[in-house]
Amino acid sequence: MSNLKIFLGGFRKGFKDFSAVITDIVNFVLLSVVYFIGVGIVALGSRIAGKKFLNLKSGENSSWVKRNLSKRPLEEYYRSF
Amino acid sequence: MFILGISCFYHDAAACLIKDGKIVAAAEEERFTRKKHDISFPINAINYCLKEAGIAAREIDYIVFYEKPLLKFERLLSQYIHTFPKSFWAFYKSVPSWLNEKLRVPSVIRKKLKYKGDILFIEHHMAHAASSYLVSPFKESAILTIDGVGEWATTAFGYAKGNDITITKEIHFPHSIGLLYSTVTAYLGFKVNNDEYKVMGLAPYGKPVYYDQFKKVIKVHEDGSYELDMDYFVYHYKLSMPSRKFIEEFGPPRKRESKVEQRHIDFAASVQKLTEDIMINMVNHLHKETKMDSLCLAGGVALNSVANGKILKNSPFKNVYIQAAASDAGTSLGAAFYAYNTILGKERVYTMQDAYHGPSFSLDYIKKFLDKNGIKYSRFESENELLKETARLIYENNVIGWFQDRMEWGPRALGARSILSNASNPDMKDILNLKVKHREQFRPFAPVVTLEDAYDYFEADKPMPIPADFMLMVYPIKEDKKSLIPSVTHVDGSGRLQTIRKEQNRRYYNLIKEFQKLSNIPILINTSFNIRGEPIVCTPEDAYRCMMGTGIDYLVLEDFLIARKDNPKDMWDSEKIAKD
Numbered sequence: 077m078s079n080l081k082i083f084l085g086g087f088r089k090g091f092k093d094f095s096a097v098i099t100d101i102v103n104f105v106l107l108s109v110v111y112f113i114g115v116g117i118v119a120l121g122s123r124i125a126g127k128k129f130l131n132l133k134s135g136e137n138s139s140w141v142k143r144n145l146s147k148r149p150l151e152e153y154y155r156s157f
Numbered sequence: 158m159f160i161l162g163i164s165c166f167y168h169d170a171a172a173c174l175i176k177d178g179k180i181v182a183a184a185e186e187e188r189f190t191r192k193k194h195d196i197s198f199p200i201n202a203i204n205y206c207l208k209e210a211g212i213a214a215r216e217i218d219y220i221v222f223y224e225k226p227l228l229k230f231e232r233l234l235s236q237y238i239h240t241f242p243k244s245f246w247a248f249y250k251s252v253p254s255w256l257n258e259k260l261r262v263p264s265v266i267r268k269k270l271k272y273k274g275d276i277l278f279i280e281h282h283m284a285h286a287a288s289s290y291l292v293s294p295f296k297e298s299a300i301l302t303i304d305g306v307g308e309w310a311t312t313a314f315g316y317a318k319g320n321d322i323t324i325t326k327e328i329h330f331p332h333s334i335g336l337l338y339s340t341v342t343a344y345l346g347f348k349v350n351n352d353e354y355k356v357m358g359l360a361p362y363g364k365p366v367y368y369d370q371f372k373k374v375i376k377v378h379e380d381g382s383y384e385l386d387m388d389y390f391v392y393h394y395k396l397s398m399p400s401r402k403f404i405e406e407f408g409p410p411r412k413r414e415s416k417v418e419q420r421h422i423d424f425a426a427s428v429q430k431l432t433e434d435i436m437i438n439m440v441n442h443l444h445k446e447t448k449m450d451s452l453c454l455a456g457g458v459a460l461n462s463v464a465n466g467k468i469l470k471n472s473p474f475k476n477v478y479i480q481a482a483a484s485d486a487g488t489s490l491g492a493a494f495y496a497y498n499t500i501l502g503k504e505r506v507y508t509m510q511d512a513y514h515g516p517s518f519s520l521d522y523i524k525k526f527l528d529k530n531g532i533k534y535s536r537f538e539s540e541n542e543l544l545k546e547t548a549r550l551i552y553e554n555n556v557i558g559w560f561q562d563r564m565e566w567g568p569r570a571l572g573a574r575s576i577l578s579n580a581s582n583p584d585m586k587d588i589l590n591l592k593v594k595h596r597e598q599f600r601p602f603a604p605v606v607t608l609e610d611a612y613d614y615f616e617a618d619k620p621m622p623i624p625a626d627f628m629l630m631v632y633p634i635k636e637d638k639k640s641l642i643p644s645v646t647h648v649d650g651s652g653r654l655q656t657i658r659k660e661q662n663r664r665y666y667n668l669i670k671e672f673q674k675l676s677n678i679p680i681l682i683n684t685s686f687n688i689r690g691e692p693i694v695c696t697p698e699d700a701y702r703c704m705m706g707t708g709i710d711y712l713v714l715e716d717f718l719i720a721r722k723d724n725p726k727d728m729w730d731s732e733k734i735a736k737d
Contacts (some may be wrong), residue, residue, distance in 0.1 A: 107249050111237070115248065119241035129235035130331060132387045139332055139382035145283060145315075145324040147499050153277040156262060157227035 158503075159216060161206065162201060162493030163266070164223035164284075164485050166259050168350050168451045170199040170650075171486035172619050173514075174206035174217075175493045175565075176504045178710075180292075183514040188695040194250035194351060195692075198258070199489075200269055205516055209679055214270040219414035220380050221496045223488035225282035226262050228308035229272045230255055230479045232330060240394035247396055250658050277500070279492045281307025283324060288491025289453035290317045291498050293478035294623070299447040300324075301439060304484070305350075312456075314439070316447045320498045320505060331393040332385045334435055335458050337375060340390060340398040341428040345421050346411035349398065349600040350439045356425045356598040361649035363419065363426030363605075367407065370432050374403070380661040381442030383435055395693075417599070433449035433464045440472045451476040455491070457482040459629070460568065466631040469618045479624040481512035481567035512571050512627055515564025516695060523697050523714050532701065537716050540664065547713055548671035551681065554579050555710040556592055560684055561664055561699045562715075565693070568632035569628040570685035571607065571630075571655055572665035573692045574700070575708065579672075585644035585682060592708025595689050604645035605655040605683040614652075614680065621656055627672055628655040628683075634717055655683055688731040706731030 122129065165186070173183035182205060187193055189201030197563045207214060236240055237244040243453055258265050263276050269587045272279040279287070285302040305311065311333035326657040338356065347355050356437065387393065404410060407408040408463040411421050440452065452474040459465065459479050480487050497503050527534050537543035551557055557577045565571045576593060578585050604614075611617055617625065617632040624630050631653045638648045646652060659666045673679040686703060687693045694700045697714050704712045706720055712719040 079294055081510075103253060103494050106250065107252055108245075109246050110252075111245055112349075113241070115237050115244075118237045122238060129239040130393060132239075132331065132393075133331065134384055137590075138378050138380050138386045139328050140326040140380065141329050143324050145280065147321050148335055153221075153279065153496075153500060154275070155225075155227075156222075156278045157225055157231070 158218045160215050160493045160496050161220045162489035164489040165198050167193050167477035168196050170196050171489045172199045172202040172206050173490040173493050180514050182206040187692040189338045195694050197593045214272045219275050219496050221277045223492045224283045225278050232309050232416040236393050244394040249614045279495050282310045282313035284488035284491040285455040286322050288487040288497035289455040289480045291494040293453050294508045295451040298451040298453045299443045301447045303458035307332045312445050314698050333641045343398045344410045346413040355521040359425040360429035365427040365430040367421045367427035375620040381439040415441035436464045444473050453485050457484040462629050463631045479621050479629045481627040496671045513563040514566040517563040517671045524696050534717045534719045544668050544671045551579050552675040554582050558704050558709045558712040560714045572662050576684045576686050580630040580642045580645045580682045581644040581678050602645050602684050603653045604680045606680045608656045608658045610679040611656050625656045
């Protein structure tokens with residue numbers, strides 16, 4: 077009985093590890109596709125169009141970005157953006 | 158009206174519950190899970206807050222999240238697109254957690270709390286600003302928040318009047334003084350988002366010889382803003398921080414646990430001076446724009462107590478306020494107060510004068526715990542006797558674990574979960590390091606001093622800013638007093654003091670006064686009650702375990718005094734599991 081328990085315990089652990097490996101592989105494949113197709117196409121398109129997504133060099137005398145962020149109507153705070 | 162503020166998923170997850178504009182409870186998740194800087198959804202902290210209020214989650218009127226997740230995700234996508242294909246690994250590592258929970262905040266909250274009410278989202282730096290201003294004593298104030306990064310902003314400034322806060326200007330990612338400091342932390346072989354204070358502690362031993370060289374890395378504008386040369390950094394597309402160019406410029410980085418050389422020390426001194434200069438430059442610009450007398454600071458960089466201590470002296474501001482949990486944990490508090498005072502327009506009725514907002518444990522609970530585990534103890538019926546005995550033990554150079562009432566909110570131990578010892582003993586720093594802390598020799602220990610005695614020992618601002626009560630200000634120790642408190646005098650003659658007022662914590666205050674009767678010195682060493690690499694203790698069980706795993710001589714658990722030597726069977730060695 078105890079041998080069966082040990083076997084089942086080991087089997088369960090092995091299966092868990094196996095499923096974790098499969099998850100990693102699937103994640104890797106899917107995310108690679110999303111990255112190289114999705115992100116890649118946008119990146120290439122934006123480079124051709126001269127669009128910059130990050131302001132790495134402002135080259136000006138100030139780095140302040142003007143905002144006027146203050147209280148807004150309650151409804152606007154329900155948004156997560 | 159109950160409002161719950163939540164911060165999580167980045168670092169220092171925390172929850173804060175307010176009722177009708179006053180704090181009921183606030184705590185960091187790490188204290189319950191025992192994982193330092195735990196980022197997970199703060200279910201334990203929330204459950205504690207609800208228990209303290211005696212309510213169920215359905216009775217909360219609003220839950221407020223400390224940032225706008227979609228804006229943050231937009232910034233991350235912008236990074237990945239801009240730096241394609243170099244950003245693949247950062248994308249691969251971070252996107253799963255975004256898909257699993259960070260983009261699903263409302264459903265995570267509803268599922269974990271079985272909550273059907275309203276959920277609001279506040280911008281990250283607005284939550285920081287609110288966390289300081291709305292619990293400050295000021296009716297109007299200038300505001301400066303500086304941290305690593307929120308959604309897009311890394312630095313924000315503005316002003317507040319009455320209940321309203323306006324952020325007028327921001328500096329956006331990737332330009333970040335917080336991330337520059339973290340890059341240097343990584344470069345010096347310390348842990349990012351954890352060990353920045355070690356860089357600050359190391360700095361006074363060195364000279365800022367790299368200061369001018371740093372000007373290649375960061376351009377500081379006359380209007381207080383700054384810009385990083387991103388060729389020296391890789392954090393905008395990698396999971397590491399300094400670039401190859403940074404290493405070519407400054408030499409090889411220090412390996413973790415290797416010897417700290419003079420070059421590393423000078424490097425720490427240089428970045429610390431740079432941070433101070435940038436902060437002071439920004440603060441002066443802020444004053445020029447707002448013409449206000451008071452300043453509220455927040456964000457992780459506002460934990461830089463050395464810089465904080467120089468602000469009033471080097472700017473026209475007359476008052477400064479920093480809330481006890483200035484870093485991301487504090488945004489849960491800011492989010493809750495912003496919803497109550499600003500969005501809903503309710504009157505401000507609260508000023509945070511102390512940081513005791515965490516769990517406490519009854520005498521019955523503690524007695525049962527001690528009896529159940531066969532722990533030998535003495536119980537003091539008279540508080541006076543307990544304090545006299547504890548003061549005597551400290552005077553005789555014992556190390557005391559001091560566990561009293563509600564746990565502190567924020568990263569500092571302030572006399573509720575503290576280790577106390579004799580500041581006048583020149584060997585005490587070594588004794589503490591040997592017995593308990595096992596930390597780097599360069600790191601100073603902090604003093605706690607009664608407010609009315611502080612000016613006798615420290616060259617502090619007058620009146621004493623409230624942040625000094627939260628151990629957020631460093632001031633020079635007076636020349637003639639340095640030899641009286643050698644264990645808390647840092648190499649540059651400064652001390653990161655905690656001032657204590659009687660109304661904040663009567664027992665703690667009286668203990669210092671009892672010690673003064675014996676030593677003529679109203680100052681103790683106060684360091685955090687924890688095992689190296691673990692969060693500050695929360696429960697009596699944590700405290701007892703900590704004492705028995707280290708060399709703490711006595712533990713004062715409320716009215717109970719426990720001697721380590723009386724309970725030898727439970728001893729173990731915390732160093733075997735220590736993780737820094």
